[in-house]
Amino acid sequence: MTKYGLRARVITLTLAPTLIIGLLLSGFFTMNRYNDLETQLISSGTSIIEPLAISSEYGMTGKNREAVRRLISYAHRKHSKIVRSIAVFDEHHELFVTSNFHPNFESLTFPKNQPIPLLLDITFQEESIILRTPILPEGQFSTNFDSSHINEPLGYIAIELDLSSLRLQQYQEIFSALIVLMLGLSLSGVFAYRLMQDVTQPISHMVSVVDRIRRGHLNVRIENKLHGELDTLKNGINAMAISLSEYHVEMQQSIDQATSDLRETLEQLEIQNVELDIAKKRAQEAARVKSEFLANMSHELRTPLNGVIGFTRQMLKTSLSNNQQDYLQTIERSANNLLTIINDILDFSKLEAGKLLLENLPFNFQDTLDEVVSLLAPSAHEKGLEITLKIDQRVPSGLIGDPLRIQQVLNNLVGNSIKFTEKGNIDISVELKHLHDDSIDLQFVIRDTGIGISERQQAQLFQAFSQADASISRRYGGTGLGLVITQKLVDQMGGEIGLSSRLHQGSTFWFTIKMSSTELPMIDERDVSQLENKKLLLIEPNMQSASILQQQFIHHGVFVTYRSTLPDIIEPHDFALISLNSSSKPTAQSLELISKKLAPYCPTIVIGLPSTELALTEELNQLSHITCLSKPFAKKKLLDALLHHKQPMQELALPDLMTHDDKPQRLPIKVMAVDDNPANLKLISALLHEQVETVVTCKNGIDAVQQATEQKFDIILMDIQMPKMDGVMACKEIRKTVLNAQTPVVAVTAHAMTGERERLISEGMDDYLTKPIEEHVLQQVIIHWSPLTDKSDVEKIEILADAIPELHVEEASCDKSSSIDWEAALKQSAGKDDLAKEMLEMLIEFIPEVDSWIEKALKGNLSTEELCHYIHKLHGSSSYCGVPRLKQLCNLIETALRQEQSIEDIEPELFELQDEMYKVTKDATQWLK
Numbered sequence: 001m002t003k004y005g006l007r008a009r010v011i012t013l014t015l016a017p018t019l020i021i022g023l024l025l026s027g028f029f030t031m032n033r034y035n036d037l038e039t040q041l042i043s044s045g046t047s048i049i050e051p052l053a054i055s056s057e058y059g060m061t062g063k064n065r066e067a068v069r070r071l072i073s074y075a076h077r078k079h080s081k082i083v084r085s086i087a088v089f090d091e092h093h094e095l096f097v098t099s100n101f102h103p104n105f106e107s108l109t110f111p112k113n114q115p116i117p118l119l120l121d122i123t124f125q126e127e128s129i130i131l132r133t134p135i136l137p138e139g140q141f142s143t144n145f146d147s148s149h150i151n152e153p154l155g156y157i158a159i160e161l162d163l164s165s166l167r168l169q170q171y172q173e174i175f176s177a178l179i180v181l182m183l184g185l186s187l188s189g190v191f192a193y194r195l196m197q198d199v200t201q202p203i204s205h206m207v208s209v210v211d212r213i214r215r216g217h218l219n220v221r222i223e224n225k226l227h228g229e230l231d232t233l234k235n236g237i238n239a240m241a242i243s244l245s246e247y248h249v250e251m252q253q254s255i256d257q258a259t260s261d262l263r264e265t266l267e268q269l270e271i272q273n274v275e276l277d278i279a280k281k282r283a284q285e286a287a288r289v290k291s292e293f294l295a296n297m298s299h300e301l302r303t304p305l306n307g308v309i310g311f312t313r314q315m316l317k318t319s320l321s322n323n324q325q326d327y328l329q330t331i332e333r334s335a336n337n338l339l340t341i342i343n344d345i346l347d348f349s350k351l352e353a354g355k356l357l358l359e360n361l362p363f364n365f366q367d368t369l370d371e372v373v374s375l376l377a378p379s380a381h382e383k384g385l386e387i388t389l390k391i392d393q394r395v396p397s398g399l400i401g402d403p404l405r406i407q408q409v410l411n412n413l414v415g416n417s418i419k420f421t422e423k424g425n426i427d428i429s430v431e432l433k434h435l436h437d438d439s440i441d442l443q444f445v446i447r448d449t450g451i452g453i454s455e456r457q458q459a460q461l462f463q464a465f466s467q468a469d470a471s472i473s474r475r476y477g478g479t480g481l482g483l484v485i486t487q488k489l490v491d492q493m494g495g496e497i498g499l500s501s502r503l504h505q506g507s508t509f510w511f512t513i514k515m516s517s518t519e520l521p522m523i524d525e526r527d528v529s530q531l532e533n534k535k536l537l538l539i540e541p542n543m544q545s546a547s548i549l550q551q552q553f554i555h556h557g558v559f560v561t562y563r564s565t566l567p568d569i570i571e572p573h574d575f576a577l578i579s580l581n582s583s584s585k586p587t588a589q590s591l592e593l594i595s596k597k598l599a600p601y602c603p604t605i606v607i608g609l610p611s612t613e614l615a616l617t618e619e620l621n622q623l624s625h626i627t628c629l630s631k632p633f634a635k636k637k638l639l640d641a642l643l644h645h646k647q648p649m650q651e652l653a654l655p656d657l658m659t660h661d662d663k664p665q666r667l668p669i670k671v672m673a674v675d676d677n678p679a680n681l682k683l684i685s686a687l688l689h690e691q692v693e694t695v696v697t698c699k700n701g702i703d704a705v706q707q708a709t710e711q712k713f714d715i716i717l718m719d720i721q722m723p724k725m726d727g728v729m730a731c732k733e734i735r736k737t738v739l740n741a742q743t744p745v746v747a748v749t750a751h752a753m754t755g756e757r758e759r760l761i762s763e764g765m766d767d768y769l770t771k772p773i774e775e776h777v778l779q780q781v782i783i784h785w786s787p788l789t790d791k792s793d794v795e796k797i798e799i800l801a802d803a804i805p806e807l808h809v810e811e812a813s814c815d816k817s818s819s820i821d822w823e824a825a826l827k828q829s830a831g832k833d834d835l836a837k838e839m840l841e842m843l844i845e846f847i848p849e850v851d852s853w854i855e856k857a858l859k860g861n862l863s864t865e866e867l868c869h870y871i872h873k874l875h876g877s878s879s880y881c882g883v884p885r886l887k888q889l890c891n892l893i894e895t896a897l898r899q900e901q902s903i904e905d906i907e908p909e910l911f912e913l914q915d916e917m918y919k920v921t922k923d924a925t926q927w928l929k
Contacts, residue, residue, distance in 0.1 A: 010200055014192035015185060022184045026177035033173045037166050041082065042122060045131045045161045048079055049120070053133045053157050056088060060135050060154040065097050072099045072157070084128060084162050088135070090155040091116065108132075108158035116153045129161040202230050206237055213237075218245035305342070309335045357892050358492060362518040362770065363403040365395060370634040372410045373428065374611075377632060380418045380426055381582040381610035387414075387632055390429040390548045393555055399440065400516040404888060405489050410444070412482040413509050417448035424449025424506070427544055438517050441495075446509045453501040486511075530643060532557035534574040537602060539563050541581055545632070549577070552635070566594060575642055576602035579631060582610040588619050595626050606641045608633055667786055669714035670694040674704040674730065675748065676722040677876035679842050680771070684717060684748075686835055687775055691782050701725030701733075708734040713743050715785050717769070720749040720760070721872065728763045735764060744785040748773065771879050774827075819919040822927060825882025836882070837928055843881045844924050847917045850874050854910050857903050868897040883920050889913045 052075055059068035072086040076099035085108070086099040093112045095105055102108065108130060110116055116134050123130040134153035202224060212220045218241060222234045312332045316325065373389045380387040410428070417426050427447045434441040490497045494514035501507035536558050540546035550560050561573065576598045580586055586609070595605050608631045609617050617628040627641040671692050675681040681697050688695045696713070698704040702725050704718070716734065720727040731745045747765040749756070757768040769781055783789055820840070829836040853870045856862040875890035889912060896906045903910070 010196050011189075011192050014195060015188050018184050018188035019181075022181040026181050030174050030177045034170050037169050037173075041161060041163075041166050042129065042131075044079070044082060045129065045159055046120065048075055048083065049131050049133050049157055049159045051075075052086070052159075053135050056135050056157060057137065057154065060088070060090070060096070061137075069097045069099070072097065076100065081165065082161050084160040086160075087158050088155060089158065091153060096155055102160075108160060110156065116156050118153065127163050129163060131159045131161065132156050198227075199230070202226050202234075206233065209241075210237060213241050213244065218248055305335050305339050309339070357895050358402040358405060359888060359891055359895075360400050360516070361403065362398055362400050364397060365399045366391060366397060366635050368403045368407060369410070369428075369430070370636070372407050372414065373632050374630070374634060376411065376414050376418060377611040377630065379415075381612045381631070383418065383421070384423060384581075384583040385418060385421055385426055386424075386542045386545060386582060387418075387426040388428065388542075388545045388548055389632055390427070390551075392430055392432045393551075394432045394435070395430060395442065396440070396517050398518045400518045401493070401513070404884070405493070406513070409486050409489050409511065410446075412486045413444075413446045413511075416482065417446055417450060417507070417509070420507075421448045421450030425542070425544055433512065440515045440517055441512060442515060443510060443512045447506065448508075449506040452503045452505045453499070453507055454503045527643070528556050528639060531639075533559070535559045535561065535572075536575040536577060536642075537561050537563070537570070537573040537598075538577050538579075539566055540577075540579040541565065542579070545579060549579075549633070566597070570598065570601045573602045575604045575606065577606050577608070577642075579608040579633075580610065582612065582631070586613070586616065588616055591616075591620060591626075604642060606638070666690070667692045667782065667788060669786055669788065670696065670712070671715045671717065671782070672696045672698065672704065672707060672713045673717045674698045674701065674722070674727070675719040675876075676700055677719075677873055679839055679846075679877040679880055680719070682842070683829060683835070683839060683880050684773060684778075686829075686832070687773065687778055688717075688782075691779055701727060701730030704730050705733045705737075708737045708740040708743075710739075712739040714787050715782065716740070716743055716745045717748050718745050718765070720747055723869065728760070728765075731764045746781055746785065771876075775831075819883060819885055819916060819923045820927065821882040821884055823882070824884065825880075829880065839877075840881045840924055841928055843877045843883070844921055844928070846874065846877055847921055851914060851917060854914060858907065858910060860903075862903075864897050864900075864903060867903065868894060871897065886913075886916050886920050889916055 052072060055071050056068050059065070059071065068088055072088060076083050076086050085102045087102065087105060087108050088096040088098070089109055090096045093109050093116075098105070107125075110121075110132065117132070118134055118136070121132040123132070134156045136153055205224065206222060209220050209222050221238050221241060224234075225231075226234050309332060312328050312335065316328050316332070320328065369389055369391065373387060377387055414426060414428060425448070427445075429445045429447075431443045431445070432440065433443050487497050490511045490513060495512035497509070497511035499507060499509045531553070534557075536553055538546060538549055538553075538560050540549060540562070541564050546562055546564075550562060553560050558575075561571070566578075578594065578598075591607060595607070598605055604627075606627045606629060607620065608629050609620075611630045617630060620626050620628040629637055629641055666689075669692050671688050671694070673681060673684045673688060673695060674697075675684060676699055678699075681699065685695055685697050696707060696711075698707055700722050701718075704716070705725070707713075708716070718727040718731055722730075725733075727747060727749075731747075734740050734743070734745065744766040745764070746767040746769050747760045748769045748771060749760070760768055767781060767785065769777065822836075825836045825840065826833065829839055850870050850873075853862060853867065857867045871890055871894045875887065875894055878887040878890055889909065893906055893909050893913060896909070
């Protein structure tokens with residue numbers, strides 16, 4: 001009963017049949033009675049008119065009007081209830097005689113243009129019936145009438161019958177039928193009401209009881225006495241209510257029991273939460289103590305280790321016996337291994353505590369990876385392994401990120417591959433996954449052909465202090481922290497790491513990282529356009545290495561002819577590149593013979609040797625027609641080798657900027673350099689003095705504004721982060737001066753993130769220069785903004801500045817583990833040895849002051865703002881002295897302090913900084929002698 005209730009349905013199903021049947025029967029009998037009354041009236045009229053027609057024959061024959069009148073008048077009086085008028089017409093449709101006056105005798109006549117019908121004619125009108133019958137000669141109505149003897153009608157009689165009494169009787173019949181129908185419906189209604197009382201009302205009562213049971217009144221029962229199926233339904237509902245009541249009682253008991261158990265459980269959980277909270281605080285305190293312990297122990301262990309390593313190296317420089325030299329080298333290797341383990345433990349501690357901050361520096365991606373591969377190549381070549389590097393050509397050369405941490409990840413993964421591979425290849429590939437507006441997703445893949453890892457062992461790889469197999473640590477060594485540190489570093493760089501491997505079938509490690517692109521150009525002075533349409537003969541027995549080299553040269557427009565071995569018939573080529581396997585043992589004589597065979601056909605010959613053949617490389621490099629390189633080929637070194645024999649690029653000169661002896665002439669302009677760091681200011685001043693005539697230096701923004709109000713400058717180089725008044729504010733104040741309102745102001749900052757250039761330019765700066773400043777980049781900026789430069793020739797001059805070769809310094813023979821990278825120091829000081837030493841000396845003189853302030857900070861006698869100021873100054877000083885590790889630590893601590901971390905939070909980093917300052921001070925002695 002979705003739309004209508006049970007009551008409505010009972011009424012409808014009870015009354016509807018009665019109504020339908022009553023209507024059908026009443027209609028049927030009323031119509032029959034209606035027709036019977038009309039038929040009866042017509043029969044009465046027929047019985048009147050036919051005798052009159054017979055009786056009027058003699059009167060019409062003799063034209064006796066009076067006789068006919070008496071006849072019809074008598075008939076009219078006798079049947080006056082139904083007869084309105086009787087008229088007799090002759091054969092010409094003329095009125096012969098009438099029983100009474102009629103207002104319209106025309107309605108009683110036949111049409112005059114038609115003959116008189118020989119049969120009775122009946123015509124119905126609104127309130128009367130007109131009967132017409134002809135008056136025929138005698139014998140017309142006999143049974144033996146012969147139609148051939150029909151005489152013409154003497155006339156006809158018309159009777160008008162009244163329908164009023166007939167209609168009244170019909171209406172009475174209809175009314176009677178309706179009364180009978182209403183009586184039937186009433187009786188049906190009585191029975192329907194009774195049915196509702198007996199059926200629907202009990203059902204409604206049951207529905208109400210069921211609803212009350214549903215709402216929880218389980219003690220409600222149906223008490224009324226019912227009959228038949230309703231009584232069965234009542235008993236079923238009552239039985240259901242009894243069952244629900246019993247189930248409810250049982251359920252309530254269960255709920256009470258469960259509530260009691262839950263209350264006890266909650267009390268136990270509350271006790272456990274209190275215990276867990278206490279345990280958590282203890283664990284946090286233990287973690288803090290552990291971090292402090294690791295930091296302190298790292299500091300305490302590394303200090304004597306540095307002494308051991310340093311004095312071991314000093315002793316190795318003295319005259320020793322072979323055994324003594326072997327013993328000391330073993331001590332040095334063991335100390336370096338121990339130092340590596342300590343560094344791993346300290347990195348792991350930082351990563352667990354979330355204190356390891358990543359740098360965001362612009363760097364050359366290709367050079368960074370080439371450096372990793374070059375460092376790892378000797379260990380691979382010693383085992384006879386080939387190591388290759390393939391970088392997607394779509395990856396930009398310049399990226400922003402932490403190059404040292406990327407190198408650390410690759411060192412761990414590639415080092416593991418080399419460690420667990422006895423023969424075959426170590427292949428490194430980098431692919432560009434996604435390139436957004438300023439975000440780049442890279443995927444690194446390291447494949448090896450080593451011992452492989454089973455599925456069970458793979459689950460243990462990324463757990464601290466564990467290895468795939470406990471026995472592996474005995475055979476290959478290691479703490480088991482490398483992959484854990486790698487995983488955490490990758491996570492911190494916004495990526496993920498994974499592997500696929502099968503036992504005895506090699507392993508494939510992959511990881512992804514997110515980096516940012518940089519708007520700063522990575523200037524490369526090599527004119528690779530000289531290689532276009534040149535021919536190169538490539539001899540490489542390793543297929544993977546050959547494929548990478550082919551793609552690289554094809555990208556530069558070189559036509560490559562590949563052979564796995566030296567062909568018997570040699571065709572002319574512009575270059576020949578011969579790569580030898582690490583498993584081969586070539587001699588200088590054999591390689592010289594090969595080069596002599598190639599020399600008539602290839603003017604430029606480059607030979608790639610394993611990094612284990614350094615002595616052979618130096619011997620072959622003495623030959624003028626051969627260039628030897630260590631494998632795997634670093635991109636820049638390989639391009640330099642191929643372009644080495646080319647004619648030098650024609651020098652471009654500006655008449656106003658060069659003297660007749662081709663020495664650069666200083667521009668007759670005045671430049672102001674502003675920097676709060678003495679080392680930075682000294683370097684900028686030294687570089688500017690070689691390019692411009694007048695240089696004015698200022699140590700802060702206030703002095704710069706004062707100088708700008710007193711004298712006119714052609715260019716202003718402005719540091720951004722300075723005390724008292726920063727560079728942006730100083731720039732705005734200088735714009736308000738009369739003399740320098742239009743002077744170009746170039747921002748000098750260490751921030752190279754995307755968007756920094758736009759921000760500074762929107763603040764009023766004209767250009768953007770990043771630290772550390774390189775000489776050729778500074779020269780390009782000076783030429784661009786010099787008022788002596790014709791603006792229409794700016795593009796030409798910039799091309800000239802780009803063509804200035806980048807300074808190359810001879811690689812120093814210092815140890816890679818040294819804290820000072822003298823090659824970088826010379827590069828950052830424009831190749832001036834005296835300036836590099838002076839910058840380093842200024843740094844060494846400043847280190848004790850910083851160390852004293854760090855001690856005060858550790859004792860709680862220095863605020864974070866003051867400490868940040870001194871760390872910032874040390875950071876700036878270390879940017880130009882070739883101390884990458886010290887610079888990285890300064891950047892890490894400065895970033896943490898600017899993020900409002902407390903001194904207690906960065907205590908391990910401060911210890912590490914003191915340790916690194918000690919190492920820098922010690923290693924600087926060999927360069928400052």
